Amino acid sequence: MLAPFTWNIRVYYEDTDAGGIVFYANYLKYFERARTEWLRAADVHQHDLAIDQKIMFVVKSSALEYHAPAKMDDELELNTAVIKLGQASLHFLQEIWCGQTLLTTARIKIGCVSTETIRPCAIPAEILKKIQVAHSPLI
Amino acid sequence: MLAPFTWNIRVYYEDTDAGGIVFYANYLKYFERARTEWLRAADVHQHDLAIDQKIMFVVKSSALEYHAPAKMDDELELNTAVIKLGQASLHFLQEIWCGQTLLTTARIKIGCVSTETIRPCAIPAEILKKIQVAHSPLI
Amino acid sequence: MLAPFTWNIRVYYEDTDAGGIVFYANYLKYFERARTEWLRAADVHQHDLAIDQKIMFVVKSSALEYHAPAKMDDELELNTAVIKLGQASLHFLQEIWCGQTLLTTARIKIGCVSTETIRPCAIPAEILKKIQVAHSPLI
C-alpha cells in the first residue's frame, strides 16, 4: 500500500468469542474505527455531517479475508487507503497487522447518502476537497 | 414473580467471550429483547412510537446480579414483570433461567423521553392503557 | 437458490446504529445465527463439537453486498444454502429478505480447525455425513 493512514486498536474481552479469538464480525468494527479516524484526520466529522449536511456514509459492500486470528490483549495496527474516489462513493483497501503478521484484509465500498431519504447523493464539494487534500498521493 | 411475561432466547457465538461463556454485557441485550417482546405483546411497537409519537423509552438505571454463566447453544428463558408503573417511568424485574438454574437477575428502570429533546415526558395515555390492560395483575 | 434453509430473525435496538438502521457488521451475526440453526437442524451442535471433537468452524472469508437496510422491529427471513462442501471447508450463499425486498447477500467460506492448534483439519466423517444427508439436494 502507498503510505496508508495508520491507526492502532487494542483487543478487549468484548471483542473475543468462545473460540478464544476475536469474533470475526468485530473486524468490521475495527475497520470502521480506522476509517472514522482517517476522516477525522482530514477534518471530517461524521456527527457533524449528519447534523449539518444531512448526509452519511453507508457501507455498500465488504469483502474480508481472515488470514490469522487476533487474541485478547493484542495491539493491532490498521492500515487504511482509499483506492478509488468517486462523486458519491469511496473504495477502501484496509489491513490489520499484529506485529509482522497480516491478520485480515478488507475491501470496503462506501456510498454517500441523504440522512432523510437514505438515497445516494454527491459528496459535498468541501468534504471531497478535504479528502483529496489530505490524501492526494493515494487517489 | 406473579405470572411474568416469558420469552426464550438462544445463545450464539456472537454472545460469548474468550472465557467460553456469555459476555456479561450481553445479558442487557437479552433483557431488552424480552422487554421489547413484552411491549409487542401489549401491541406497543417501539419503531412506531419513535416515528408517530416522537417518544422513546430509555434506560435510567440497571442493576444486575450474575449468579451463573450461560454458554454457547444454551436455550434461555427470560421472565419479565413490571413492578412499578409511573406516569413517565416503568420499573422491571427480570430473570434469566437455563432449565432449573437462575443465571441472572435484573432490576431495570425505564424512562419515557421525547425523541427530539431527550427529556422526560409522560407516557401517552393510549400506550399506558395498553400496558395496564395487558399486564394489570402485575401492576 | 435451491430449497435453502430458512430462519427468521427480529431486529432489536441493540442491532441498530445512529443512522436509524441495522449496523452493517451485525448482518454477519444474523448470517451466523442462521448457519448455526442450519447445523442444528442437521443435528450438529457447535458447543459439542468444541468439547467432544476438539474442532470448530471458523470463517475464512466473507463477501457481503448491502442492497437495502433493515430497521428496528423488522422481521427478517434468512436463506442459507451450501454451495460447495469440501473435506475441511464449506461455502455458503446466504440472503436476508424483509418481505419482498432483498436486503443483503453473503458469500461465506468456512474452515474446520482444531480447537487446540487453530489449524485446518478434516470435518469428522460422522459430521460430514449428517450435513450431506440433511442437505443432499444442495450439494
Next chain:
Amino acid sequence: MLAPFTWNIRVYYEDTDAGGIVFYANYLKYFERARTEWLRAADVHQHDLAIDQKIMFVVKSSALEYHAPAKMDDELELNTAVIKLGQASLHFLQEIWCGQTLLTTARIKIGCVSTETIRPCAIPAEILKKIQVAHSPLI
C-alpha cells in the same frame, strides 16, 4: 473519587443505536476497557492470567446509573477506582465524563475464578501485590 485511574474512549458508530445515542449496554464495554487498562497499568495482563495462572476475573454484579447520553464522536473520560479489595474479589467505582458532564456511574463487583471450574479462587499473591502496590492510596 480519590486519584482514580483515568482512561479516554472515543465513541464510534458501532456504539450508537437508533436513538442516536450510545446503546446503554455498551457502557459496560467501556467500563471493562478501563478496568483492563487499569490492570495493565499495574502490569497485570488478563490473557496471561488465563494461560499461565488458569484464573480469570468475572463480573458478579453491576449497578449503573445513566445520567446523560454519549453521542457519536464524543471523547469520553473514564475514572476507575477500587473501593474494596478482598482475597478473591474487587469492588470498583467507575464514572464516565464528557467534558464537565457526568454521563454514567457504575458499581462493579468482580470475582476471581478458576478458568477450569469457573469457581471462586483466591487472587494469586503476586497479582494481589501488584494491584496493592500500584493503587495503595485507593484501598
